[in-house]
Amino acid sequence: MEKRGYLELLELQKCIQESIEDAFPGALWVKAEISSLSPRSNGHCYLNLSQSRGNAVVAECRAMIWKWVYPRLRAFFREATGQDLQAGLTVLVRAKVNYSELYGVSLFVEDIDPAFTLGEQALERKRNIERLEQGGYLEMQKELALPDVPRRLAIISSKTAAGYQDFCRHLTQNPRGYAFCLDLFEALMQGEKAPASIADALEQAAGGKYDAILILRGGGSDTDLSCYDDYSLAVAVACCPVPVISAIGHDKDVHLVDMTAHESVKTPTALADLFLDAFAARDAEADALEDRIADAALEAVSRALLRLSAMDSRLQRAVQGRLAMMERRVQAVSGRIRLGLSRKLSLRENALQRSAGRISRGLEAKCGKEVNRTQAAVHRLRFAASARLSQAMSQLALSEARIKSTDPRSILALGYVLVSGRDRRILKSVQRVDVGDRIGVRFNDGSLIARVEEVYSSETDNEKHNIA
Numbered sequence: 214m215e216k217r218g219y220l221e222l223l224e225l226q227k228c229i230q231e232s233i234e235d236a237f238p239g240a241l242w243v244k245a246e247i248s249s250l251s252p253r254s255n256g257h258c259y260l261n262l263s264q265s266r267g268n269a270v271v272a273e274c275r276a277m278i279w280k281w282v283y284p285r286l287r288a289f290f291r292e293a294t295g296q297d298l299q300a301g302l303t304v305l306v307r308a309k310v311n312y313s314e315l316y317g318v319s320l321f322v323e324d325i326d327p328a329f330t331l332g333e334q335a336l337e338r339k340r341n342i343e344r345l346e347q348g349g350y351l352e353m354q355k356e357l358a359l360p361d362v363p364r365r366l367a368i369i370s371s372k373t374a375a376g377y378q379d380f381c382r383h384l385t386q387n388p389r390g391y392a393f394c395l396d397l398f399e400a401l402m403q404g405e406k407a408p409a410s411i412a413d414a415l416e417q418a419a420g421g422k423y424d425a426i427l428i429l430r431g432g433g434s435d436t437d438l439s440c441y442d443d444y445s446l447a448v449a450v451a452c453c454p455v456p457v458i459s460a461i462g463h464d465k466d467v468h469l470v471d472m473t474a475h476e477s478v479k480t481p482t483a484l485a486d487l488f489l490d491a492f493a494a495r496d497a498e499a500d501a502l503e504d505r506i507a508d509a510a511l512e513a514v515s516r517a518l519l520r521l522s523a524m525d526s527r528l529q530r531a532v533q534g535r536l537a538m539m540e541r542r543v544q545a546v547s548g549r550i551r552l553g554l555s556r557k558l559s560l561r562e563n564a565l566q567r568s569a570g571r572i573s574r575g576l577e578a579k580c581g582k583e584v585n586r587t588q589a590a591v592h593r594l595r596f597a598a599s600a601r602l603s604q605a606m607s608q609l610a611l612s613e614a615r616i617k618s619t620d621p622r623s624i625l626a627l628g629y630v631l632v633s634g635r636d637r638r639i640l641k642s643v644q645r646v647d648v649g650d651r652i653g654v655r656f657n658d659g660s661l662i663a664r665v666e667e668v669y670s671s672e673t674d675n676e677k678h679n680i681a
Contacts, residue, residue, distance in 0.1 A: 428458070
């Protein structure tokens, strides 16, 4: 038989198969990333496993999970991690190496370690947090100012989501009747496409004039909420020029979106309470301010009333003192006039008596006729002096009557009044009075304080003198 210098393909494949089976006689643990996963109708599950370095794939291999193994592994993985086997996960699988002459190398997966996947996810999350810290993204939203009472709100959610509906109902049906402007920007809230969809909605909302942008998502499994740990979405939230508040409906975990947002709360309803509490706090401040203003106004009015009372008392005392002083002056003048007239009349009478004595003595030396004539003249002089004295007394009484008639109390008794202005001086002209001035009015039996509503001048308002 002639010896050949080559191998047929099948022979080569058999040699490779034997070498692989010798090198890997049993199952071994393999770390890889699931590139694709395709459950089939026959129960088997086909996978593509790969390894990347940077952005390049450096290794790839087909794998398969038999139908009698796949249901058990799927349930076990979901129970341990809270999520299904899916593309994008880094897994540690126990697999047996198989070589087929038609399909090449493949792996038959027999087991999977969920703890490794959780560790890989936690490690990836830690790396993303470090990247966010190094880029300064964790503080960017915190530097934005959220209004004290945010009213115009952009909401990123699904229209049919229970969390969105609960938020709207709780916010708009508040018992105090606070009004809000709510605009919905719909987006996918879970799944592989959710980060890009939410980022697009965030960009659209940032173009409007909103006080805040809200990302609302009700509760769900870790798998449903894993999209909120996406690094690109967290960066988009951090770079948004409008304050972003997240309410992703989780109780224990804090996602990257929560870390980069301006604020985060546990549920959409709690977020609604956050806004309602802000409005209630502003209402409380307004009520407190109103109370302080009212108290200050009452105190000012009380002080004004006290000042007015004091001014009224001082005005009354001043008027009474002025009247008393004028009365004393009138009495003094009247006394001086009476004393002066009495002295003058006494001097005149003494002078007349002396003149009469001299005349009488001179006439005694004359003849009897002259005596009679002198006596007649004396009688006439005495009569004239008496008439002059009566006339002087009448003038004195008339002067006294005139003085009494000018007494302010007599004038007030006739129905006249004394009016004082804001400087407490007696008003003699309307030129010193303006509309709105407070004036004091003194009557014979008391006084009052009034406020001027209109002012009429005798020069320009002749028809309006009588305002009674």
